[in-house]
Amino acid sequence: QVQLVQSGAEVKQPGASVRISCKASGYIFTTYTIHWVRQAPGQRLEWMGWINAGNGDTRYSQKFQGRVTITRDTSASTAYMELNSLRSEDTAVYYCARSQTGRELDYWGQGTLVTVSS
Amino acid sequence: EIVLTQSPGTLSLSPGERATLSCRASQSVSNNYLAWYQQKPGQAPRLLIYGASTRATGIPDRFSGSGSGTDFTLTISRLEPEDFAVYYCHQYDISPRTFGQGTKVEIK
Numbered sequence: 001q002v003q004l005v006q007s008g009a010e011v012k013q014p015g016a017s018v019r020i021s022c023k024a025s026g027y028i029f030t031t032y033t034i035h036w037v038r039q040a041p042g043q044r045l046e047w048m049g050w051i052n053a054g055n056g057d058t059r060y061s062q063k064f065q066g067r068v069t070i071t072r073d074t075s076a077s078t079a080y081m082e083l084n085s086l087r088s089e090d091t092a093v094y095y096c097a098r099s100q101t102g103r104e105l106d107y108w109g110q111g112t113l114v115t116v117s118s
Numbered sequence: 119e120i121v122l123t124q125s126p127g128t129l130s131l132s133p134g135e136r137a138t139l140s141c142r143a144s145q146s147v148s149n150n151y152l153a154w155y156q157q158k159p160g161q162a163p164r165l166l167i168y169g170a171s172t173r174a175t176g177i178p179d180r181f182s183g184s185g186s187g188t189d190f191t192l193t194i195s196r197l198e199p200e201d202f203a204v205y206y207c208h209q210y211d212i213s214p215r216t217f218g219q220g221t222k223v224e225i226k
Contacts, residue, residue, distance in 0.1 A: 035215075045163065045206060045217040061214040095162055104153040104168035104210055111162055 002026040004034075004096050004109035011115045012086050019082040020112045022096030029077035030054040032098045035105060036070060036081045040092040048094075051079055052101065086116045120144055120209050124218035130226040137194040139221045141207035146187045151211035154183055154192045157220075158203045166205075167192060197223070 007021040022034060036048040049060035051070040058070050064083070072079045079096060094112045097105035121144040131137055141152070150170035155163035165174040167183035170190055180195040194201055202225050207218040 044219045045208070047215040047217070059213060063214075097162075099210070102151075102210065104151075104165060105155075105163075105208070106165050106168075106174065108162035108164075 002098070002107045004098060004107055006094075006096060006109040006112045009113040009115070011117065013118055014087055014116055016086050016116075017082060017084045018086060018114050019080055020094055020096075020114070022079045022081070022109050024053075024077045024079070024098070027098075029072075030074055031100075033101055034070070034072065034079040035097045035099060036068075036094060037097055037105070038092040038094045039111075040089070043092075046092075048081070050099075053079065083114075086114075088116050090114065091116045119214050120147065120212055120216050122207050122209060122216055122218035124205075124207060124221045126221060127219075128222045128224060130224050131197055132226045133197050133199055135197050137192075137197055137201075137223055139192040139194075139205055139223075141185075141190040141192070141218050143188045143190070143209060147190075147209045147211045149211060150186055151209060152183075152185070152190050153208045153210065154181075155206045155208060156201075156203045157206065163206060194223075199225075 003025045005023045010018050030053050033050050035050040051058045069082045096109040098107045099105050123142045125140045152170045154167040157163045171183045182193045184191050204220045204222045206220050
């Protein structure tokens with residue numbers, strides 16, 4: 001069965017960086033796109049960007065451009081999301097999710113809580 | 119970007135009742151690239167409907183989606199106890215992808 005398993009919770013200081021992993025199983029990793037979506041407390045879901053796991057192409061939301069980097073390791077069937085220059089407003093649960101190119105997000109990871117606090 | 123506005127914010131209903139949730143887009147969503155998700159506390163969103171009206175694998179037929187252009191609806195024909203949750207619409211037509219603010223379906 002399809003599974004996306006994310007790394008554990010993180011606590012970071014303002015100005016630091018965080019890197020979250022998303023390990024895929026149950027399907028051919030390189031035939032899908034991995035997206036990152038976050039949900040701050042009491043807020044709506046917010047799309048951050050995607051990576052084509054096959055060719056490595058990426059696209060980011062303009063809101064996060066310059067601060068987010070999404071990469072993948074095909075040998076490990078794992079995608080990564082790094083967010084820099086963290087501030088308190090980045091405190092949120094971060095999800096990875098899978099889609100076929102340009103399609104709906106059909107499977108989601110369990111979420112990773114990132115807390116930014118001094 | 120396409121702004122999605124969901125209504126109502128909260129729906130208070132009893133098991134067995136019908137739930138009708140609305141999602142309005144600030145501009146037309148082409149190809150009906152509109153999905154609905156269910157989210158329960160502490161869990162990831164779960165895909166219910168894609169392409170505005172196609173049920174995802176394993177989703178019971180009491181869930182149905184309709185609409186096109188800028189107005190979309192999710193209907194739950196008869197609420198089961200496990201259906202009380204928050205529901206989000208999501209457009210994947212135009213980047214950036216966006217989500218509605220959610221409708222909470224609570225037990226009356």
